[in-house]
Amino acid sequence: xxxxxxxxxxxxxxxxxxxxxxxxxxxxxxxxxxxxxxxxxxxxxxxxxxxxxxxxxxxxxxxxxxxxxxxxxxxxxxxxxxxxxxxxxxxxxxxxxxxxxxxxxxxxxxxxxxxxxxxxxxxxxxxxxxxxxxxxxxxxxxxxxxxxxxxxxxxxxxxxxxxxxxxxxxxxxxxxxxxxxxxxxxxxxxxxxxxxxxxxxxxxxxxxxxxxxxxxxxxxxxxxxxxxxxxxxxxxxxxxxxxxxxxxxxxxxxxxxxxxxxxxxxxxxxxxxxxxxxxxxxxxxxxxxxxxxxxxxxxxxxxxxxxxxxxxxxxxxxxxxxxxxxxxxxxxxxxxxxxxxxxxxxxxxxxxxxxxxxxxxxxxx
Numbered sequence: 382x383x384x385x386x387x388x389x390x391x392x393x394x395x396x397x398x399x400x401x402x403x404x405x406x407x408x409x410x411x412x413x414x415x416x417x418x419x420x421x422x423x424x425x426x427x428x429x430x431x432x433x434x435x436x437x438x439x440x441x442x443x444x445x446x447x448x449x450x451x452x453x454x455x456x457x458x459x460x461x462x463x464x465x466x467x468x469x470x471x472x473x474x475x476x477x478x479x480x481x482x483x484x485x486x487x488x489x490x491x492x493x494x495x496x497x498x499x500x501x502x503x504x505x506x507x508x509x510x511x512x513x514x515x516x517x518x519x520x521x522x523x524x525x526x527x528x529x530x531x532x533x534x535x536x537x538x539x540x541x542x543x544x545x546x547x548x549x550x551x552x553x554x555x556x557x558x559x560x561x562x563x564x565x566x567x568x569x570x571x572x573x574x575x576x577x578x579x580x581x582x583x584x585x586x587x588x589x590x591x592x593x594x595x596x597x598x599x600x601x602x603x604x605x606x607x608x609x610x611x612x613x614x615x616x617x618x619x620x621x622x623x624x625x626x627x628x629x630x631x632x633x634x635x636x637x638x639x640x641x642x643x644x645x646x647x648x649x650x651x652x653x654x655x656x657x658x659x660x661x662x663x664x665x666x667x668x669x670x671x672x673x674x675x676x677x678x679x680x681x682x683x684x685x686x687x688x689x690x691x692x693x694x695x696x697x698x699x700x701x702x703x704x705x706x707x708x709x710x711x712x713x714x715x716x717x718x719x720x721x722x723x724x725x726x727x728x729x730x731x732x733x734x735x736x737x738x739x740x741x742x743x744x745x746x
Contacts, residue, residue: 428451429480440536445533446490455483456483456728458547461548465494466491493642499644522655531557553649553653559577573671576680579689598647622703672689687700
């Protein structure tokens with residue numbers, strides 16, 4: 382009898398022990414799952430913090446300011462901004478959306494803008510004179526080329542020890558991105574070109590009034606500079622969207638107070654004018670490419686995007702009705718809807734490498 386009582390007691394103890402252990406395990410698992418389910422948004426938000434410090438990398442010719450947003454282990458996406466644009470001109474909500482898709486987003490200031498190196502122009506560099514030569518069909522001289530700027534971007538990725546990466550370029554940044562893909566086709570996993578051009582002759586030109594606004598860079602003080610920039614932003618916007626003048630002035634003020642270098646923008650304009658057609662280069666590209674263009678672009682009318690896509694084998698073209706030459710609020714959602722699925726499709730895809738035909742060095746310009 383005592384033997385049965387002891388056995389029963391031991392059984393009860395054993396059952397209580399394993400029951401308690403199972404209950405502890407179950408509760409830990411429950412809290413872990415709850416943390417994962419309800420904590421993912423906050424985890425993603427902290428991972429995709431656009432307020433990370435701006436860092437600097439020193440290259441052979443320039444020093445570049447950049448931000449790296451997201452996990453270093455995620456596929457890298459390099460954002461290349463257009464004429465006079467700073468890294469802050471990439472809308473934060475767009476950067477966050479890209480990061481939340483699982484990309485490490487790297488945005489930077491091109492040379493001569495923002496917090497990157499401001500070059501000194503040769504004494505004989507004169508934008509007005511070079512614009513005149515351009516209109517006459519004569520060769521244009523520039524302190525540096527778009528190829529040099531693409532080499533800056535490649536140097537940044539080298540310094541960050543990023544071997545393969547995706548590239549998204551807007552306007553002049555899209556031109557730089559074309560060179561970057563030609564220079565390093567085995568490193569560029571996909572190319573997204575927004576509101577940019579092939580640089581071919583015969584494409585529709587912007588209005589003379591818009592060109593005048595773009596070249597107007599002499600401002601005697603901050604107030605005049607902000608008004609000029611607001612005028613330019615308004616002219617680059619879609620006629621379908623009514624801009625808030627105070628919002629434009631605020632955007633101009635944020636950029637001005639971070640860095641204001643009108644002479645640098647003039648040098649970037651000269652680099653664009655000195656650039657011949659990239660059609661030969663584009664015909665040889667074998668990098669997966671998405672071209673996105675607006676139907677209301679006043680600076681590079683829509684045929685620039687159509688022509689660009691036509692010369693990149695296998696490229697996709699998405700036209701956004703009403704989009705002009707700015708990241709206006711009304712068009713952020715359509716832009717993301719065009720870009721995000723494509724980037725996700727090519728996020729881990731390297732199958733195009735087997736088809737790469739190196740672009741001849743003589744065709745890089």
